[in-house]
Amino acid sequence: MPSRTQDDDTTIERFHHLAIVMLRGMRRVDEAAGFTGPRASALAVLVFGGAQSLGDLARAEGVKPPTMSRLVKAMQAEGLVESVTAEHDQRQVRIAASAQGRQLLMKGRRRRIEALAKLLAGATPREKAALATVVELLERALSGKRAPG
């Protein structure tokens, strides 16, 4: 990293802390909407990314298979996802969002967006643009390289 300044470091550290605080708040919103963050997140992958195997889903979310296995099991018990063994490989479990799951995701999404939008209500157009830029930066950075560590 050739040109990293002290300011960059400070920003990074503050960003990390802010992410923690923000997500703690979001967790409450998610729970009020009917489910938890990781489930919402996994469900979103299924809704927007289509049905996929448990392992792929785990990788997409950056967790280990046992963790995803439990998340899926819980969501399945609530009727949010459906899972069938893949026909071409009987080991794999193909997981898909159910209609109910889709519906709940959208509802939670609305609530989460409302909460975050309320939080960011005072943002100027310049700040909004900055947020969009950061989102693109992070997406680029996080795609592929699952864990930064």
Added chain:
Amino acid sequence: MPSRTQDDDTTIERFHHLAIVMLRGMRRVDEAAGFTGPRASALAVLVFGGAQSLGDLARAEGVKPPTMSRLVKAMQAEGLVESVTAEHDQRQVRIAASAQGRQLLMKGRRRRIEALAKLLAGATPREKAALATVVELLERALSGKRAPG
């Protein structure tokens, strides 16, 4: 919210998802450095904000007193913080970072910054500026209003 566009909503939702994924990665870094995210975060408050009561610390971190009580207890067992009852009010517990705690925090901080900086290595100057802007925006938004929900 007068002028919120569809794009804003999409950005917000993506930002939420990215925050989750990023923090999962950071958690691994923190653990490798010797402690967990919430502990690092609370310790940072103590190091940079000075000694304070458990309740204040809990409020600063946006968690309930029992949660902070346990975090403090764990850090105390590891020698990272010291706690004494306040002289002016025997109910209160005054918590301060120990020298060892300060040291570990700085070490973890360095590692976390390294990891995030590596993740953001491809950022352009414009993107770095955007990140700084977003950090300021979030700090402004999150200060005071503990939980957005």
Added chain:
DNA sequence: CCGATTAGTTAGCCTAGCTAACAGTTAGCA
């Protein structure tokens, strides 16, 4: 056809949230 690899699950552990119920301390007021 049998061993090695791969996909998921189960068991068991940890951290971190929460609420409810409790103990101790302070403050206020009759």
Added chain:
DNA sequence: TGCTAACTGTTAGCTAGGCTAACTAATCGG
């Protein structure tokens, strides 16, 4: 003065989500 109310933390007990280790079942390659 003394009693009650309010406040500060802690303990107990629950849930969720993360992990590793160890297992089962299926596929693949010699």
